[in-house]
Amino acid sequence: MTTATVQPAQPTPSTQSTAMMSGRYQRAFTVAVLFLVAGWHLAGAGGQMLHNRSAYGGEFTIQVVIWLVMALAIAAGAVLVLRGTPSWRAAWAIALIALAGSTAAAATSPAGQMLAVEWAWASAGWIGVLVLLRRRFSELAWFLAAAALAILSVQAYDGLNRTTLAAFLALLAWSTGAQVAVAAGVRALDVAAGQAAAAARGEDAARERAATAEIIAAARQARWLALQESAAPLIAELAAGTADPGDAHVRIRCAVQAARLRRLMAEGDEVPGSLVHELHASADVAERRGITVEIETAGQLPQVPGPARRVITDAAIAILTAARSQARITLAAVAAGIAVSFVTDTAAVVSLPPAGHGVAIEQQQDGGMLWAEARWNSQ
Amino acid sequence: MEQPVTVAIIEDHPVVTEGVESWIRSDPGQRVRPVLTARDLAGLSAAPGPPARVVILDLELSGELVTTQIPALVAAGYRVVAFSGHSDPAIVMETLDNGAHAYVSKEEGRDHLVEAVLAAAADRPYVTRSQARAILADQRPARPALSEQEQQALLLWFQGMSKASVGRRMSISENTVRQYISRARAKYAATGRPAPSKDALLTRAIEDGVIKPADIIPYQSFARPAADPSLGAPD
Numbered sequence: 073m074t075t076a077t078v079q080p081a082q083p084t085p086s087t088q089s090t091a092m093m094s095g096r097y098q099r100a101f102t103v104a105v106l107f108l109v110a111g112w113h114l115a116g117a118g119g120q121m122l123h124n125r126s127a128y129g130g131e132f133t134i135q136v137v138i139w140l141v142m143a144l145a146i147a148a149g150a151v152l153v154l155r156g157t158p159s160w161r162a163a164w165a166i167a168l169i170a171l172a173g174s175t176a177a178a179a180t181s182p183a184g185q186m187l188a189v190e191w192a193w194a195s196a197g198w199i200g201v202l203v204l205l206r207r208r209f210s211e212l213a214w215f216l217a218a219a220a221l222a223i224l225s226v227q228a229y230d231g232l233n234r235t236t237l238a239a240f241l242a243l244l245a246w247s248t249g250a251q252v253a254v255a256a257g258v259r260a261l262d263v264a265a266g267q268a269a270a271a272a273r274g275e276d277a278a279r280e281r282a283a284t285a286e287i288i289a290a291a292r293q294a295r296w297l298a299l300q301e302s303a304a305p306l307i308a309e310l311a312a313g314t315a316d317p318g319d320a321h322v323r324i325r326c327a328v329q330a331a332r333l334r335r336l337m338a339e340g341d342e343v344p345g346s347l348v349h350e351l352h353a354s355a356d357v358a359e360r361r362g363i364t365v366e367i368e369t370a371g372q373l374p375q376v377p378g379p380a381r382r383v384i385t386d387a388a389i390a391i392l393t394a395a396r397s398q399a400r401i402t403l404a405a406v407a408a409g410i411a412v413s414f415v416t417d418t419a420a421v422v423s424l425p426p427a428g429h430g431v432a433i434e435q436q437q438d439g440g441m442l443w444a445e446a447r448w449n450s451q
Numbered sequence: 452m453e454q455p456v457t458v459a460i461i462e463d464h465p466v467v468t469e470g471v472e473s474w475i476r477s478d479p480g481q482r483v484r485p486v487l488t489a490r491d492l493a494g495l496s497a498a499p500g501p502p503a504r505v506v507i508l509d510l511e512l513s514g515e516l517v518t519t520q521i522p523a524l525v526a527a528g529y530r531v532v533a534f535s536g537h538s539d540p541a542i543v544m545e546t547l548d549n550g551a552h553a554y555v556s557k558e559e560g561r562d563h564l565v566e567a568v569l570a571a572a573a574d575r576p577y578v579t580r581s582q583a584r585a586i587l588a589d590q591r592p593a594r595p596a597l598s599e600q601e602q603q604a605l606l607l608w609f610q611g612m613s614k615a616s617v618g619r620r621m622s623i624s625e626n627t628v629r630q631y632i633s634r635a636r637a638k639y640a641a642t643g644r645p646a647p648s649k650d651a652l653l654t655r656a657i658e659d660g661v662i663k664p665a666d667i668i669p670y671q672s673f674a675r676p677a678a679d680p681s682l683g684a685p686d
Contacts, residue, residue: 370585
C-alpha cells in the first residue's frame with residue numbers, strides 16, 4: 073500500500089513579516105524624529121548660540137558645556153529609542169537632564185536679553201519629544217509645561233513686562249507648538265501603520281485559510297486512495313461472496329481495515345497529543361472485539377510528526393489485531409524522543425510494519441505475552 | 452507461621468472497603484488481617500485496641516485529598532499504603548514524599564495491594580507500575596539521579612512486562628531487576644521531607660544490600676544543603 077503523506081502547514085514568511093510591519097514603520101518615524109531633534113540641536117540651537125556668542129560674555133563657556141551635555145542626552149536618547157520603547161525611568165532621566173540644562177542655560181543668560189538669545193528651551197522640548205514620544209501623551213504635555221514654566225520663572229526673576237511676556241508667548245507658540253504638532257503627527261502615523269499591518273495580516277490569514285483548505289483536500293484525497301487500495305477490495309469480496317466471513321483470516325482482515333478506517337478519521341482531528349488520540353482510535357476497534365485496552369502515558373510527550381505516527385499506529389493495529397483478551401499501551405518520554413510499547417497476551421509472532429521515519433521497532437515473545445516497542449527518535 | 456500483618460482500611464466507599472477485604476481474604480497465605488475499617492481518619496484515632504501496623508489509605512475521603520495527613524500518620528508509627536483513583540504523577544510523588552510507603556492505584560489493587568501491605572510492614576520497597584510511571588515522569592530539579600539500568604528496568608516494568616520478562620529483555624536475572632527497581636525507590640526515600648518511614652525503608656534497604664550508603668549520601672546532602680555543606684556536592 074502506498075502511503076500518501078501530507079506535510080502540516082508551515083507559517084509562511086509573509087505571516088511573520090506582517091507581524092513586524094507596523095513595528096518597522098514605527099521605527100522609521102522614530103528615526104525621522106531623531107534626525108529632526110539632532111538637526112535642530114546642531115544647526116538651530118548651536119548656530120544661535122554661536123551667533124550670540126558676544127552677548128553671553130564670560131558665561132559663554134557655561135553655555136557651550138550645557139550644549140554639549142544636551143548633545144550627549146540626545147545621543148543617549150537615540151540609543152534608547154532605537155532599542156524599542158524606553159522604560160519610564162530611563163526616558164524621564166534624560167528628559168530631566170534636558171529640563172535642567174534648559175533652565176541652567178536660561179539662568180546663565182544675560183539679564184534682559186534672555187529670550188532673545190535663548191536656544192536651550194527648544195532643544196529641551198525636542199529631547200522630550202524624542203524620549204517620551206511613545207509614552208502617554210500627558211507625560212509629554214507635563215514635560216513641555218514644566219520646561220515653559222521654568223523659562224517663565226527665570227524671566228519673572230529678571231522682571232516681567234508686556235514686551236517680555238509677548239516674546240515668551242511667541243517662542244512658546246512656535247517651539248512648543250511645533251513639538252506638540254510633531255508628536256501628534258507621529259502618533260497618527262503609528263495608528264495608520266497599525267491599521268495597514270492589520271489589513272495585510274487579514275489578507276494573509278485569508279491566503280493561509282485557502283492553503284489549509286487545499287491541504288485538507290489533499291489529505292482527504294490521500295485517505296480515499298488508501299481506502300481504495302485496502303478496504304474497498306475487501307468489501308467487494310465480501311459482497312461477491314468470494315470472501316467468507318466465517319473464515320478467521322477474513323475476520324482478521326476486516327478487523328485491520330476497521331481499525332484503519334477509525335484511524336483515518338482520527339488523523340483528521342489535529343489535536344495536541346495526536347499520537348495518543350490516534351492510538352485511542354485504534355484501541356476502540358479492539359475494544360469492540362471485547363479486548364481490554366489500557367493506555368497510559370509517562371512524562372511530557374514530544375510531538376511526533378505524521379509519517380512517524382503512522383508507523384507507530386500501524387504497529388498498534390497489527391498488535392491489537394493479534395491480542396487475545398487484553399493489551400496495555402504505554403507512551404513514555406525518553407531522551408530525545410518517545411517509547412511507545414505494547415504488551416499483550418498473544419502467542420503469535422506478529423509481523424510488524426517496517427521501521428522508518430525515525431521509528432525503530434523491537435519485539436519479544438515471552439511465555440504467551442508479546443512485548444513490542446516502537447521508539448521514535450527526534451534526531 | 453508468622454503472625455499476620457494487621458491492617459486498617461480507611462476508605463469512604465463501603466463497596467471499595469469490601470473489595471479490599473475480599474482481596475485480603477483470597478490471599479492463600481492469609482498473611483494480612485484487617486483489624487479496623489473506617490470512613491475517615493478520625494475513625495482511626497478513635498478506635499480501641501492495639502493499633503494496626505499498616506494503614507491502607509484512600510487519598511480522597513469525602514471529596515478531599517488527605518495527602519497532607521500522611522506525615523502525622525507516619526509520625527504515629529503507622530506504615531501507609533496509599534490506595535487511590537488519582538494516578539496523577541504529581542499526587543503520587545507528593546504521597547511518597549510525605550512518607551507513604553507505596554502507592555497502589557485502584558486498577559492495580561487486585562494484583563498489588565496485599566503485596567504492597569506486606570512490603571510496607573517489612574519496610575521493604577514496593578513499586579507499582581503507577582509509581583514507576585510517576586518516577587519516570589519526575590522532572591523536579593531535586594529528583595535523585597537514577598542509573599541508566601534503573602531507568603530501563605522502571606520503564607519496562609511501567610510498560611507492563613513481568614519482572615522475569617524485564618530480566619530476559621535486559622539479560623539480567625529477575626532478582627537483579629527487583630534490585631534496580633528497589634534501589635530507585637530507596638533513592639527517593641533519601642530525598643525530600645524527612646519521615647521515620649523513609650528512614651526505616653532506607654535502613655532496611657542498606658541491610659538487604661539493595662543500596663550502599665555511599666549511593667545515598669549525596670542525595671541526603673542535596674535535600675538538606677544547609678545542614679552540612681562539606682558532605683559531597685551533588686554531581
